[in-house]
Every structure is written in structure tokens, then in C-alpha cells.
Amino acid sequence: MGFFKNQFSNVVEWEEFRDDMIFWKWNNREIKKGSKLVIRSGQDAVFINNGKIEGIFEQEGVYNVDSDIIPFLSTLKGFKFGFNSGMRVEVLFVNTKEFTVRWGTQSPILIPTPQLPGGMPIRANGTFNFKVNDYVTLIDKIAGIKESYLVDDVKVRITSVLNQLLMKWISKEGKDMFNLQANADAIAAGIREDLDMQIMGDGLTVTGFQVMSFNYPAEIQEMITKNASYQMIGDLQKYQQVSMTDGIASGKVAGGGAASDMAGMMMGMNMANEMLKNMNGGRGQGQGQGPAAGPNSGGPSAGAGAGQPSAQQPPAAPAPSSAPGNVTRPNFCPNCGAKNEGANFCPNCGQKLV
Known part of the structure; x- marks a missing residue:
């Protein structure tokens, strides 16, 4: 034990943690007797030797390398012989949270439509969610050659194919080209499946994709607004x-x-x-009421009692003439x-x- 008494006790931890960092690699240093491993909330620590995963630690806390880590790393050379010297081992710290990224089309997408021979120019925006789900694939495809990996790296990867996927699923699910928002859920579901296939080979998975809005050119939007006004008024x-x-x-x-x-x-x-x-x-109503008081309708003589003088109503005043000669x-x-x-x-x- 005297051999380790004066040696420096390393602390193995994520030293450059950022919320937008997917993983960070601790390497090029020796893990010695008395070293400690620090895992914070939302992190996993993956021990790697010669590109092979030797152990994964998922619970947050502080671990002593000689008592808590060595039993899980007994296959490593040097560790199984009593850990008499320092050992160079890479530790990959992985951010386990789900990332949310905003996206938006940089230029209008021309969607084929019979109403417009050149296509309907449409912009769209929304969000997508992803997380790490396969450490072996992540190390094999990305972590093996990178020291760190950022959310922006994934965003570039996804937005490079997003325009084609939007065109595909808008054409497939956009039953009403002038009201795409009504079919936004179906369009987003199709895009999410395709994007998941795109990044699955990197050890990542798309957990959600949302379309917040579709935007038309000003003249097209004005036509849509007018059409809605016509339908609201009806006449x-x-x-x-x-x-x-x-x-x-x-x-x-x-x-x-x-x-x-x-x-x-x-x-x-x-x-x-x-x-x-x-x-x-x-006038038509006034003329229609006149004959009811005339003699042919059983006038006053028919309704008058015996001995009462018959009263004859005076003739109605003639309606003003509209002849040009009179007025x-x-x-x-x-x-x-x-x-x-x-x-x-x-x-x-x-x-x-x-």
C-alpha cells in the first residue's frame, strides 16, 4: 500500500459539461489507485478499452475506483493483477436527457399541385426531439473518432434531409393544399419515422417531430383569406x-x-x-285589402240589422299617379x-x- 500513498488521486468526471453536448470523452490520462468517478444527474459513464465497452455506470454519485469500479472492470489488463500501476482507460460521459431542437425551412419548398403549375411555395417550422439509445453504435460510428458531439451536429444532419421529407409527406398527406395545418399530425408522424431511420445508424433515436405552422406566400395567403370570407358570408x-x-x-x-x-x-x-x-x-298590400270592404264582399247591407240605415263606405282615395304628365x-x-x-x-x- 505504500506504493500508492504519495500518488495523486485523479477525479474522473465530465469537466466540460454543456446542456447542448450529447457526449464528452475523458481520455489520455491514467486512472490510479484512489481515483474517484463522479456521475451527475442525467449522465451515464461508459468505460472503454481498445474500443470495447468494459462497463456502464448509470446511477449518479461518487464512486471509489479501487472498491466500486474495479470489480466491474476485472477483464482489463493490470486491474486483474492487483491494480499495481495506472491504467489508461477512456471514459465516455453521455447526456441521457431528451433534446428538443427548433427547425425551420431555409427556403420555400415547391410542392407539386394542379392549381399552380410551378408548384406551391411553402415554408414550415416546428420542433423535433431525440436522445441517445444505443451506446455500442454511438461509440462505433461517432465516439470512436470524436472527443465530443453537440446538438447542432445532429441538427445539421437532420435538416439536410428535412426538405425532401417535407415534400414527400405533404404531397402524400396534404389532402387540402390550402389547409395543410389540418393534416399536420399525419405529416409529422411520417417525417418522424423517416428521420428515425436516418439517425438510427448513429445510436440515436427521434422521439418526436412537430409541425407548428405552414406558411404560404403573401398573395396565396390573401387568396385563402378571401375564400374563407366568401364561405363565411355565403352570398x-x-x-x-x-x-x-x-x-x-x-x-x-x-x-x-x-x-x-x-x-x-x-x-x-x-x-x-x-x-x-x-x-x-x-302598394300591393294596400290594394289587396281594398276589395274586402267593397259591395261584392257582402257589404254593409248584408250585415246591417233591420231598421238600421245602411252605411256605405266612401271610396278609397286614388293612389298618386306616376304618369309623367301628372308629376x-x-x-x-x-x-x-x-x-x-x-x-x-x-x-x-x-x-x-x-
């Missing part, structure tokens, strides 16, 4: 009237231009037509100046002319 003619009124009220259709004149004329004609319909409806109408509207062709209301602004 295209009513939508045009509302849009025209809103445009005039907001000042977007103003001034003496052709658009303003056209909007004003159409709105005036629509108002005049509605007023004429209302007047004609009122004088101005040739031009006093409100807007539009020419009048003998109508009771101005066809442009709806002004009453009689």
Missing part, C-alpha cells in the same frame, strides 16, 4: 356590396376616379332598387347631379325626386 353579391361600402367608408375608394364613380353608382342603384321594391310591396320630375338629381330618366328616385345616389 357573393352581398359580399361585394359589403366590400364596396367598407371601401368607401374607409377612404380606399374615394375621389373622382373611375373606381369611386362606379362604386357610388352601383351603391345608389342598389339602394334605389331596394326602395322601389319596398314601395311596390306596400313634374327634375331632369337632374339635385343631390348628385346625375341625369334622371323619369324615375321617382335617383339611380345614382337614391335621392327622392318627387
Whole structure:
């Protein structure tokens, strides 16, 4: 025991821990008698000798190499002979947590669609999750040649194939190209399976893939919004009237231009037509009630009692004539100046002319 009394006691621990680091390798140093192994929460320690895994320690805590570690590393040369000299062994510290990474398309993806011969340009963004699940494969493919491995390294690997996978699964599951969000879950599930196959060979697994939003070009989004408005209102003619009124009220259709004149004329004609319909409806109701009081409907003589004088109702006053000879109408509207062709209301602004 005197041989080890003055020797330095190494501490084997993850010295450069970072949240975005997947693994870090402790190497090029000797593990001596009295050394300690420190494993923190969310870490595993993998002892490697000549590329072969000699032991995996998963529980957090502080371990004494001579009493806690050696029994699990008895196959190592030097350890089984009483550990009389230092031993160079690599220790791979692995971050066991699940990593969450944001992704987004760098440029629009042109999705083939019959509506647009050149394809629908779409951007998308979301998140994906992954973790380490196979230490043997991880050491064989990555840790054997790298001292550390970062989340950004995996992100580069995944985003390099993401555009092709988005195109594949949008074309397959995007039943409504103008409402891809409705099928986002099915699209994401397909992409997750393909991405898992991509990184499975590195000892990693994709545990989740989410699409937060699909983004269309501004002109396409405007068309989608207008289409939704048409469906909400239901009546295209009513939508045009509302849009025209809103445009005039907001000042977007103003001034003496052709658009303003056209909007004003159409709105005036629509108002005049509605007023004429209302007047004609009122007259029809009044005329329909007249005959009920006439003599042919069993008038007062039929309902009068004996000895009572029969009372005859006075004739109803004739409705005002709309003949041009009876009423004088101005040739031009006093409100807007539009020419009048003998109508009771101005066809442009709806002004009453009689």
C-alpha cells in the first residue's frame, strides 16, 4: 500500500459539461489507485478499452475506483493483477436527457399541385426531439473518432434531409393544399419515422417531430383569406356590396376616379332598387285589402240589422299617379347631379325626386 500513498488521486468526471453536448470523452490520462468517478444527474459513464465497452455506470454519485469500479472492470489488463500501476482507460460521459431542437425551412419548398403549375411555395417550422439509445453504435460510428458531439451536429444532419421529407409527406398527406395545418399530425408522424431511420445508424433515436405552422406566400395567403370570407358570408353579391361600402367608408375608394364613380353608382342603384321594391310591396298590400270592404264582399247591407240605415263606405282615395304628365320630375338629381330618366328616385345616389 505504500506504493500508492504519495500518488495523486485523479477525479474522473465530465469537466466540460454543456446542456447542448450529447457526449464528452475523458481520455489520455491514467486512472490510479484512489481515483474517484463522479456521475451527475442525467449522465451515464461508459468505460472503454481498445474500443470495447468494459462497463456502464448509470446511477449518479461518487464512486471509489479501487472498491466500486474495479470489480466491474476485472477483464482489463493490470486491474486483474492487483491494480499495481495506472491504467489508461477512456471514459465516455453521455447526456441521457431528451433534446428538443427548433427547425425551420431555409427556403420555400415547391410542392407539386394542379392549381399552380410551378408548384406551391411553402415554408414550415416546428420542433423535433431525440436522445441517445444505443451506446455500442454511438461509440462505433461517432465516439470512436470524436472527443465530443453537440446538438447542432445532429441538427445539421437532420435538416439536410428535412426538405425532401417535407415534400414527400405533404404531397402524400396534404389532402387540402390550402389547409395543410389540418393534416399536420399525419405529416409529422411520417417525417418522424423517416428521420428515425436516418439517425438510427448513429445510436440515436427521434422521439418526436412537430409541425407548428405552414406558411404560404403573401398573395396565396390573401387568396385563402378571401375564400374563407366568401364561405363565411355565403352570398357573393352581398359580399361585394359589403366590400364596396367598407371601401368607401374607409377612404380606399374615394375621389373622382373611375373606381369611386362606379362604386357610388352601383351603391345608389342598389339602394334605389331596394326602395322601389319596398314601395311596390306596400302598394300591393294596400290594394289587396281594398276589395274586402267593397259591395261584392257582402257589404254593409248584408250585415246591417233591420231598421238600421245602411252605411256605405266612401271610396278609397286614388293612389298618386306616376304618369309623367301628372308629376313634374327634375331632369337632374339635385343631390348628385346625375341625369334622371323619369324615375321617382335617383339611380345614382337614391335621392327622392318627387
